[in-house]
Amino acid sequence: MMIVPELVHLSRDHRHRFRRVTGALVGVSLTHLVQALAVAGALTAVVQARPGLGALWLGVLAMAAVTRLLLRQHQQRLASDLGTAIRRQMRVRVLRRLLVPERLHDVASRAGSARLTAVDAVDGVDAYLTRYLPHVAQVAALCPLLVLAMAAFSPAAAGVLAIFVLLAVVAPRAFNRWMTTRSRERWESYDDLSADVQESLQGMRTLQLLGAVPARRRALRRRSARLHRETVRTMRTSLWESGILDLMIQAGTAVASALAILTAAGVSDGGLLATPFAAVAEDPFRIFAVLVLTSETFRPIRDVSQQWHAGFLGLSAVGTLREHGAFDADPPSPAPPENPGPDDRRRRRASGSLRLEGVHHQYPRTVSPVLRGVEAEFLPDRISVISGPSGAGKSTLFDIVLGLLEPESGQVTLADRRPHPQEIAVASQTPSLLSGTLRENLCLAAPDDVDTPMTLDACADAGLDGLLAELPEGLDTLITEGGASLSRGQAQRVAIARAYLADRPVLLMDEPTSALDTDSARHVLSRLRERAEGRIVLVISHRDDVTAVADQRWHLESGLLRPLDAASSVTAGPPSTHLEEDA
Numbered sequence: 001m002m003i004v005p006e007l008v009h010l011s012r013d014h015r016h017r018f019r020r021v022t023g024a025l026v027g028v029s030l031t032h033l034v035q036a037l038a039v040a041g042a043l044t045a046v047v048q049a050r051p052g053l054g055a056l057w058l059g060v061l062a063m064a065a066v067t068r069l070l071l072r073q074h075q076q077r078l079a080s081d082l083g084t085a086i087r088r089q090m091r092v093r094v095l096r097r098l099l100v101p102e103r104l105h106d107v108a109s110r111a112g113s114a115r116l117t118a119v120d121a122v123d124g125v126d127a128y129l130t131r132y133l134p135h136v137a138q139v140a141a142l143c144p145l146l147v148l149a150m151a152a153f154s155p156a157a158a159g160v161l162a163i164f165v166l167l168a169v170v171a172p173r174a175f176n177r178w179m180t181t182r183s184r185e186r187w188e189s190y191d192d193l194s195a196d197v198q199e200s201l202q203g204m205r206t207l208q209l210l211g212a213v214p215a216r217r218r219a220l221r222r223r224s225a226r227l228h229r230e231t232v233r234t235m236r237t238s239l240w241e242s243g244i245l246d247l248m249i250q251a252g253t254a255v256a257s258a259l260a261i262l263t264a265a266g267v268s269d270g271g272l273l274a275t276p277f278a279a280v281a282e283d284p285f286r287i288f289a290v291l292v293l294t295s296e297t298f299r300p301i302r303d304v305s306q307q308w309h310a311g312f313l314g315l316s317a318v319g320t321l322r323e324h325g326a327f328d329a330d331p332p333s334p335a336p337p338e339n340p341g342p343d344d345r346r347r348r349r350a351s352g353s354l355r356l357e358g359v360h361h362q363y364p365r366t367v368s369p370v371l372r373g374v375e376a377e378f379l380p381d382r383i384s385v386i387s388g389p390s391g392a393g394k395s396t397l398f399d400i401v402l403g404l405l406e407p408e409s410g411q412v413t414l415a416d417r418r419p420h421p422q423e424i425a426v427a428s429q430t431p432s433l434l435s436g437t438l439r440e441n442l443c444l445a446a447p448d449d450v451d452t453p454m455t456l457d458a459c460a461d462a463g464l465d466g467l468l469a470e471l472p473e474g475l476d477t478l479i480t481e482g483g484a485s486l487s488r489g490q491a492q493r494v495a496i497a498r499a500y501l502a503d504r505p506v507l508l509m510d511e512p513t514s515a516l517d518t519d520s521a522r523h524v525l526s527r528l529r530e531r532a533e534g535r536i537v538l539v540i541s542h543r544d545d546v547t548a549v550a551d552q553r554w555h556l557e558s559g560l561l562r563p564l565d566a567a568s569s570v571t572a573g574p575p576s577t578h579l580e581e582d583a
């Protein structure tokens with residue numbers, strides 16, 4: 001039996017659910033025991049030619065079967081609840097580790113690998129936690145009781161049973177180390193294949209344009225063959241465990257049964273060489289009970305063996321789950337804010353400025369800093385446009401404002417305190433659109449009270465009204481994952497409308513008109529002026545039409561952000577106050 005301490009520990013966090021699952025499992029096994037004893041009773045009735053007693057035992061047998069059916073359904077429901085609770089806990093922990101600035105900006109980490117950990121690895125250990133472990137607990141709870149019950153009928157057989165049960169539990173542990181290595185190798189293959197597939201799908205257009213699809217397909221086939229080899233090797237290793245268990249079960253059953261019969265025969269005739277038939281005639285129930293009890297004592301172990309393969313394949317994910325913090329203790333939950341926070345549902349406007357003070361940042365494995373002590377103040381009601389050469393660090397600056405990247409030194413404040421991520425809306429140049437309706441994508445970050453007129457209003461301001469008029473299902477039109485069913489310009493307008501609907505005091509826009517024609521861009525920019533009311537708007541752009549609507553213009557180069565006009569000086573603008581509510 002393979003016990004993984006972290007997973008046992010995890011199940012302890014859900015001990016009530018776990019106990020209920022194991023309890024129901026023990027209940028199911030007890031119905032088997034009652035059924036087996038009923039069979040022994042019925043056979044006794046046949047041997048003794050007592051039809052009335054036989055009918056009684058058959059009634060018990062039927063009741064045991066019905067009870068088992070109901071209990072099994074209940075047990076499966078409980079196991080599914082346990083699995084949901086544990087998976088949720090692990091997923092929250094894994095995502096907490098994955099969605100941090102260092103990971104998001106780690107160029108060496110692969111998105112496919114992260115997805116695999118958060119989804120497949122977490123799901124993978126479900127069988128171990130909800131089926132294998134409760135069965136192991138059942139062995140611990142039930143087998144000693146069954147051995148004791150056997151002792152009442154035949155102490156010698158009980159002694160033999162105890163030895164074989166112990167061997168069945170302990171002997172396969174000799175293979176644990178070997179199995180752990182195999183399963184880790186299998187997970188690495190799975191991880192590589194998964195990440196490759198995801199990257200291939202994301203880059204399919206590029207692969208097609210470059211004619212690189214056949215080569216990529218061959219590479220994936222090689223990866224897939226390696227995973228197949230590793231899986232077969234892993235399963236072969238795991239068969240040793242099942243094989244040893246089966247050997248112990250069969251040998252234990254045979255030896256204990258033979259001993260029980262011989263002992264019973266010896267008792268009846270005063271000598272061990274008497275035939276089992278004489279023993280059956282003398283005390284049939286005792287002999288039948290010993291036989292069925294022998295088999296029932298090994299039932300929990302047989303059940304563990306059946307759950308083993310499903311549980312074992314999932315165990316290959318334990319290493320990666322450990323690395324991603326799935327077993328780390330949860331941090332204490334933060335105290336509620338004294339003042340109502342930005343996630344308060346009422347509309348909010350910023351009247352305090354957004355300040356960057358001495359913001360300095362250098363990426364790991366690079367030779368020079370991308371930002372060198374940036375100082376700037378961005379004011380409410382103003383549109384600030386930031387330009388700069390490619391690679392100057394404009395996106396880095398946005399990531400720092402968003403809190404996705406922690407600067408090496410310096411700080412970002414909104415109204416003199418650290419901004420909350422929910423105070424900032426973003427309209428990215430390459431927005432992430434999810435599979436679902438247009439409305440779902442638009443309202444992804446919107447407060448609950450956003451209604452259809454508000455959604456249509458935001459769409460109109462983002463220049464999406466023309467598209468909506470053409471769609472028979474309007475806002476309920478389904479769009480495909482990644483927004484593939486929309487043009488680049490349409491996806492960009494969805495991103496702008498989504499940022500408006502998020503209704504936050506700071507609005508960051510990355511080249512908002514880069515995929516728009518001149519008329520659409522003019523419309524979007526004219527509405528932006530209204531949307532900037534009460535907000536701090538930062539726009540990355542090089543386009544003249546955007547620069548024309550700017551109240552403050554900035555240029556980022558060589559790690560420094562410089563104002564391009566007097567109005568952009570770090571001290572310009574009205575004094576900062578605090579967040580105001582506009583109910």
Ligand SMILES: Nc1ncnc2c1ncn2[C@@H]1O[C@H](COP(=O)(O)OP(=O)(O)OP(=O)(O)O)[C@@H](O)[C@H]1O
Binds near residue numbers: 390391
């Ligand atoms: N995760 C990262 N690790 C290492 N270097 C990075 C990372 N992200 C960005 N860089 C580097 O930092 C510099 C600034 O990148 P950034 O994306 O912020 O520039 P940008 O001004 O937004 O460029 P563009 O206008 O082309 O989008 C670039 O030289 C880039 O190669």
